[in-house]
Amino acid sequence: MTFLSPKTLSPSPFPLLPLKNPNPKPPHFHPHSPAPNTVCQTEYRTERGIEFDIGESFFRQESATARDLGVLAASLHRKFNGSLRVLDAMCGCGIRSLRYLAEAEADFVLANDANDNYRRVILSNMRRVPRVGEEKRWTVTHFDADRVMTEYYLHRDYFDLIDVDSFGSDSSYFRPALNALKWGGLLYVTSTDGYTSGGNRPYHSVASYGAYVCRVPYSNEVGLRMLIGGVVREASVLGYHVTPLFSYYSFHGPVFRVMLRLNHGMLPEKRHYGFIGYCRRCGHSQAFSWDELGGIDCPCDKSNVSGSGSLVVLGPLWTGPLHTTTYITEMLNLAEQWGWISSGMGLDLEKLLKRMIDESDPELPPGYINLDEVAKRAKVNSPPMKTMMSSIHEEGYVASRSHIASNAVKTNCPMAECVRIAKELNGAE
Template sequence: MAISAAAAAAAALSFPRALPSPLQPRRHRHRRRSAEPPACAHSERGVTFDPGSAFYRSDSAAGRDLAVLAATLHRRAAGPSVPFLCLDAMCGCGVRALRYLAQVGADFVWANDASEALRPVIVGNLSRFERAPDRRWAVSHLDATRLLSERYLRREYFDVIDVDSFGGDAAYIRAALLALRIGGLLYLTSTDWRSARGYGSRSSLSSYGAYIRPVPYPNEVGLRMLIGGAAREAAILGFHITPLFSYYAYHGPIFRVMVQLHNGKQDGISNYGFICHCKSCGQSRTFGFDELGQITCGCADKIDPDSITVVGPLWTGPLHDTTFLTEMLSLATEWGWANTIENGVSLEKLLDTMIEESDSRLPPGYIRLDEIASRAKVNSPPLGTLINSLRKEGYAACRSHIGANAIKTNCPIECCLDVAQEIRNLR
């Protein structure tokens, strides 16, 4: 493919020249903003921009809020001595790049989108916020893999890399991990719901190395497939990752995971294995690689091989980091973002549910109330009552931010059905 003059110029950019001094992050005293936002401006948490002709979904604002909160916490933890660098690898109109600049206070933000036609929109949005000579941003129009690989070869690493492609991000994970600083955050997005729901088992196998078949909690499987793909790529490179949060949004639908990169290969990959769901009894279990030959269900119908569905390998550990999410909620509260409802999402409610889901005692998957009701042959028990009853019995139980009318619990299914029947008998 011919390289345009703009692409060649962007490829030649590097941090030391783009930053005033690589060792002295600027204090951002001279921000220039236009007094008048354009007539067609959109706004997210007070930051105005023009989506122009770019692909832009206002519904995805909550996903961007979560990224900004996480990046800000990471920036605070990194301290001011090292420049904080963000890459929005597929920026569309540049809304994420803009928010990393304006809200995270990054020292430098690189906004890239393969489409050169978007240049006026991206540059317009960023330069309305900050113009030369003080500007802390650069715009390029390269294929994301090429940009990430070039930064890696120049040993110029980012603290946050945001990859928001159409479809799945699998093709970019390895290059993104290479261009990330150790300890840095990688925000991955997938809209590949066909793979997550098991309608494209061969496609999920080639993209994420996971053979996915339909199970009753496909959207959680979609998140676990994405984290598992990142865990496998990190292991290949001699690193490992941990998920800070995982977020499924109904619109799209969209799967987003924020993972942190750590140095050092683990012995094998922790929390990486298989989920087995039994259609006969409704129970799910996880299995590691060394239990592969023993995958079965303890229920009476185990003789029916068709009743068992195995998916994986994928991430079988917690979907989120409790401490990190708790800090995100505090920051959202500090900034006044927590108790507002934007595009139908309350960040407080969402983060509260995610914090509950992060309990390490909870296994993968969730059970829908209608399934409990039909197996227990009772009317659907109220969600809150069922959760409280299970907790009283000593089990971990909570709502799922993924399945609206479902619970996550470590209570075995038969016991869960007994509890549901007791609730109904008491009414």
């Protein structure tokens, strides 16, 4: 029997197992990947002052903000821990790997992509980082991401940050990624399946993330919570728990990105891993623990609402804060030091980080309330966001803007109270 030492041991000095498989399975190419044997063309782009080639690889310029967030988190990790080894498991053209090296000053980056047609363009980009003496700062491989992570785990060669920019609702990499991560390391996970998070394929969400999800007005936030919950479940199986450092939704795609930290021990009393109930009749949302499953109801009609089908229950998924306030604050400070928030694009990053700080208030429940829905229920014109939030605060409730929906507010103020406030603001009876 093979005995695997715990993560506290030093990495194995031995090289990886040969990455040749006598019976290989077909690689999982991205749907936008070029056909095999296609010669990549040169096409240069610039991001944060770094020039790189995208060739004919799949590349989204709109994902620059998600890359900014990843680099900021990686740099903070190196600052506080003294080292940074990164696995970019599905690197595409390699721009993330390049930025981890150039901006976060990673000690080592493994840039992997299953499509070996990207090799020329990845190598072209990685060679822009100069070698420091004889030190090898990066390696490029072209194999299935799960296999690469598993082989590094078997050799006890762990990473400080693993970035998996996957497509769709692929969750098969959760466990091998957690295994290949150091204690206190960062895992940057992805989903692009807005159709499932929107409640259109509830049994698909069960298969991928272990959560039954149906339609609610804040489905894009559910997408983030579903993604976090899937990692929470896998970490619990291994005897660990994870903490969300930030959660980011972008409408293009859509793309759901979450950065989590791996911690020793199980999640205390399954805290923040439970269920969300939404009442279609009154619009009220509420988080429920596992112990409350047998008595879920809604304040609008405790005797009949469950039987009438007005109350829908989603989960299990993450019900706690989407971000860690102190970590986002450190990211904002670093972005200011780097001069990333002094330009037009930078202002968007500053607004995003400040909104995430507001969203991280532990008193805020899951979900958000769209002001158009409030206006519809109140049968009045939609109140201005600032006026509505000011009134909610005056009533003694917590409220913040949502980074996910521009006309929505996150608040512990019940929908019925929001409707009353909206009526009063419009002078309605």
